[in-house]
Amino acid sequence: LASIRFASPAMAKEGACPFKPSSGMGLPEAMSPTTVETVDATAGAVAPNALDITKTFYGGLIDAMPEVILQFFNPAHNVPVSDTQPKALAGSVCAYAGNIKDLSPLLVPGGAVDAINHRHCALNILPAHYPIVHDHLMAAIGKVLGAAVTPEVAAAWSEAVLFLAGVCIDKEEALYAEYEQRRGGWRGMKDFKVQAIKEAAVGIKTFTFEPVEPTDGFDFTEGQYLTIKVDPQGDNLTAPRHYTVTSAPGEKFLECTVKKIAGGKVSTYLHEQLKVGDTVQLMPPYGVFTLDTAFDSAVLLSAGIGVTPMVNFNRALGDKVKLAVHVDKTPEAFAFRSELEASLPPEKLLLKYTQVPSPPRAPRCCWGEQGGGGRPSAAALAKEVVDAAGTANLFYICGPEAWMEEMQSELLQLGAKKVMCEVFGSQLATGCPFAAAA
Known part of the structure; x- marks a missing residue:
């Protein structure tokens, strides 16, 4: 397993554009028939061990690069505190393996992969992050399943993971580009000023954010969420949080409405410490929980x-x-x-x-x-x-x-x-x- 690495010559070049799609990264454009058959044949063995695999995966990531992982994942949802995030990934792994012969149910708009792509974009996941995921996931599979992971099985799962990485990289770059071109759109984290804070209900506040550089309005799709980055402890190790946009599309500001969660690091900071005039960082609105116009009611x-x-x-x-x-x-x-x-x-x-x-x-x-x-x-x-x-x-x-x-x-x-x-x-x-x- 240690010899199976993510081939990424584009990333190896100094100064390579981090938003470059998967072409030139050495990723498979398709899975071989052997890979499909092998993953399908081993999906049943992986499923009951999937949570152990993903807990091992996240544990390895946290041990290897805690300062990076804490910038993406809420510790309250991850090992050793919780298995919420590992369960999410385990479900995705099982869904992928279970549909390996026909991925179309997972690739539909608003489906599993689309939801993941939107969440990745909201977190500013880049192509350079995928080799890390591949290597640690393959190591976790080998550690949990042991001798059952033959060289043939390892090669098949590696190719399957790399193929999906390519699909995600290209889709996410398309999303980054599309949302950057929307009215008021941008790419990556951007500074906003807190323009207003008001009580929305008991234990709930609405926060109004205005861009440092004014715009004539923000276009997004109803139901999408904002990603907000704050730094309560001054160590840049607080993961972003996602909150539904509650201002209407077209307004010159963005709003989100936040419930204060007991013990919640970010929601408590927003409620108790954030002030009008403070600066926060926002990602553009993303998300697939949006209106389906095919229905009349x-x-x-x-x-x-x-x-x-x-x-x-x-x-x-x-x-x-x-x-x-x-x-x-x-x-x-x-x-x-x-x-x-x-x-x-x-x-x-x-x-x-x-x-x-x-x-x-x-x-x-x-x-x-x-x-x-x-x-x-x-x-x-x-x-x-x-x-x-x-x-x-x-x-x-x-x-x-x-x-x-x-x-x-x-x-x-x-x-x-x-x-x-x-x-x-x-x-x-x-x-x-x-x-x-x-």
Whole structure:
């Protein structure tokens, strides 16, 4: 395994452009039939060991270059604190190996690879980072699977990883270039000034950012997220965080709305220390949780801070919103409540409060005798939603991961035509980031 290296002559040249696509990097343009058959044959052996492999992979990366890894990954999501990020990668590895004979389901717009590409661009991942990933992943596979990794198996998995690297490098360069050309667009981290900070709800603030060099507006797609880089400890070792853009496309500023998380390093810093006039660094908006114009009607389902992408969805969809559903602790904890209540007629807005009585249309059977005190079951809520809106809609869901998975499952069982989910934090940790259809 040690002899299998990422061939990257372009990167070896001093001063080589870090944004150069995969051509000239020595990457395979296609996988050989032997590679496809070998990866397919060994996918079943890799799957039950995938989490051990990815935990070993991230552990090796952190040991080898902690100062680099901490600039990309939230330590709260990674080993040794958590296995959230390793689970995300393990799921991606299994999906890739399981579809190695036909990658088209993973390569569709808005699909698994597209979501990864957008996240990579949001983190400013460059072609030069891929050799590091390849080498450490191959080392982790060898360490966990041991003698089962014959030279033939190692060569096949290496070629498969390198092929996917080339696909990602080219797609990500295309995204970088496309988004740089959007109105107000840019590439890489850019300085912005904090223009305003306002309370959006209990424990939630909206931050308004203006570019140091003024622009006539920012174009992006509703539902996309900003990536913000701050340096609370002055060591440049705080990973960027992603927050949905809550300002409308076309504005001369960008906004995100952030919930303060107990123990959250960045959210706490933003809430308690960031001041108007301070400078932060932002990446352009990215993300695949966006509107699908093929559907004439939509149902918006959110819980807690998951309401943030629904704000711009509601603004863009207008009369196409069949129903908007939101679950929260109390009305005071519900960000953008006033805007949604003002823009939607009562029959299109279904609100559920877990700590106080809900509005009259909320079924008391889901909430205890006094109409409060707990979250409704996914089955009960999905049935109420389908009874009110039908199934011939696109259902957008954003909130806690377990809740999204449950709602997606229940809605599909009831005949929903298509369900799309967004995951905050470590995307791809579940199947929810991808569109699912009945």
